[in-house]
Amino acid sequence: MDSPSTTAVDGTGRAQRRLMAAGLIGSSIEWYDFFLYGTAAALVFPHVFFPHSSALMGTLLSFATFWAGFVARPIGGVVAGHYGDKYGRKPAVVVCLIAMGTATFLIGLLPSAAMIGGLAPVLLVLLRFVQGMAAGGQWGGIVLLLVESADPKRKGFAGTFGQMGVPFGVILGNVVFLAATAALSTEAFLSWGWRVPFLASAVLFPVVLYIQTKVEDTPDFKALQAEVSQKAAGAGSVAKAPLAEVIRHHWRKILLGCGLLAATNSVFYISIAGVLSYATNELGMGYDGLLAMALLSSIVGAGVILWSGAKSDQVGRRPLVIIGAIGLIVWAFPYFWLVDTASLPMFLVAVTVAAVFQSMTYGPLAAFMSEIFAPRIRYSGLSLAYQLAAITVSGGTPLIMTAIVASTGSTTLVAVFVVAMSVITLGCALALRETNPASVRTDPTAVPGLEAVA
Template sequence: MEPGHRTQGSVLMVSSAVGPSGNSAGTAQVDLHAKSTHRKLLAAGLIGSSIEWYDFFLYGTAAALVFPHVFFPNTTALMGTLLSFSTFWAGFVARPLGGVIAGHFGDRHGRKPVVVACVSAMGLATFLIGCLPGTATIGAVAPILLVVLRFAQGIACGGQWGGIALLLTESSSPKRRGFAGTFGQMGVPLGVILGNVAFLMATAVMSNSAFLSWGWRIPFFCSALLFPVVLYIQTRVEDTPEFRQLQREAAGNGQPKVLQAPLTEAIRHQWLTILLGCGLLAATNCVFYISIAGVLSYATAELGMNRSELLAVSLLSSLISTGFILWAGAMSDRIGRRPMILIGAVALIVWAFPYFWLVNTASLLLFFVAVAVGGVFQSMTYGPLAAYLGELFEPRVRFSGASLAYQLAAITISGATPLIMTALIARTGSTTLVSVFIALMGLITFGCAWALRETNPAEVRKDPQALPGVRLPG
């Protein structure tokens, strides 16, 4: 939040909200309704984010286990994996574009309509991937269409994160924004869990040949579950109190509270904050994508480990991470955003080499320890980020600034990480340089968090009206 900018309400209002009463009983009734409304918003944010990330990460699991056989069958195993991960990266290349487009419309027209549009687009693109014929059926057109649909997934994903994060945090009390933001952040590991469960169930009930032939499509068809969430948000949820206040101020005095070019303003006045915000995600994104995609391919192809067992380990590790994301966000409300991120970054630097020492034993138990502990440390940096990135920007450019920072990390780090990991191991025959890469990402996160200001200092935690932040000229 910015100096002098008071929150316009502690909860998101829905169309059925009751008006305030003049007596204590009426006030209590309004408070109960507000709390119920806010709980429903948190639930909708968690469910929508989980299914959205399920769609996005489902592709990563398929890229490691299925797509080399279906879309790149006439290549070597290594080349098929590299090509498959290259299409995986296409989604991350598209995410900054999605963030730019969504930020522009989200700062001008509201958070809610952007969330509805992005979630709908993600569900449709994922469903169509499940319908896509393989290379054996339609030839080279198949991988081309795969890249197009993956790109569409990336645009939708690039827009939805900022929209859901701001719906949750801008509608919460200043003292609870870290906690509220985690209901969007927890969608990431929960999406991984849903994707792994879908693949585990598919592989458990059919032969490997049937799975590679048609069974892998079933998890993609499940993306249709997003549409009830879209309907709920569209019909029951209004935009955030802060954005509606900007609209009222613009209508009341003609001031440019809702900007015509919010992205331009954000880049002009806070370009350094955007770059540093991008760096905050370096360590958490690196370890996360190694754990859910790169290491799965490495462990099955190079270490000979069982695919289903690895998916089960990934599922359990993601479940642990979910709880630590919630804890980290809540702790950032109590001790500040930066301390949690700094501690997590240091822990990931220290864990970079033990991570692969344990993985390379090919022991399922030690593999679990490596991935689970890494997940705990990266969750410490990821949990507070929904609140922190939003608070670094003024409300009228918040969607644009926060989305651009978050999605720049997608194209520079997230999508490239499995590809970089596979290439480094193929070139050196060792995982040592991958550990060096993780440690380097940890140093970047630590340095960026150190350079940025604290948005939830002690004076704010004691008095939520004393909100620090940045004001743009004009």
């Protein structure tokens, strides 16, 4: 019998609702910490850590430090995936959340370049690297705590409570930044006000304590442990070297899973960092208004993520991903045409429509990517796929956009880049087998994903 001090994650009832709430809150604060850096990199860090550079070079250097977090994410995914497949999903999640909260808090305490010179950006990059490792490990763990503990017919819906942490993280970051800029003068904000959002990350630690003391590991992982304890052999037991196994035997699924994220990641990071910098520096728009528009589009995106994940339990995972990718292909050029009008209402239309298609693609991916891999290598496999997309697409997108605009004076090639990323996602979705086909959806005893990992 379960201890009254722990949450039994059996996929139903109050326990599952508590787990989904904990996953949503923990993921939201974790991504708040990670994305907060992107907003600061566009608006603050060029002035604080690169004050002697030109406006363009300061922005490029700031986004280069932003990219450092994405370089670190695959490392965090590899390490957390390895230990998460061997020792449990929960311990890996707890360590990652602690690392993220600590690194973000310390960024808020960093001296500026005016105080300690070149050491300031070095320390900034180091802490950003720790942020990246933590983000790289936490996504797979939180997603698996949710999906592996859910009712088999509601895995897509349950997974969205980890996915919605992304737009909610952006919303939290934007609200805090808007409040700080509204309450302070520009001089005060650049001097010390920007630190407050980073120091606020301390609220993550009660969530860590809750997960550590109140949440059990997933039924899927417990089943693997039980097989080992009974000296069971075969494909079901805990993998001795999950990382090596998934790379050696499932590299194609890793690459296809990475490609599933190309469209959603590129558009998302353009909207929260690249276009924010472009609109303020090149179009002369005020960043308070831009942050407000980004906040509204993120609210819409969160709703679409919830809807698309739940819908994937009814119609399959692939249709939502395919429709979202096609939508981004069609919207890529109108997106930048509207942004280039330098009109806030047009900017809102651009980023909100993009958020709809991007979120439609992103919502089902927690369940879809989990179901692609067998439980014994699942944490390693989906973390590698997700974080490979982070280093190849996500982190470099704002830098690529800034460099393209600087060299061409136009956003046309940025739109071409978005189309290319969306075509990659479309191709990968078509190449992968549906993990929740009609035969599974209509069979009350069937579990999604079994055909895909067979």
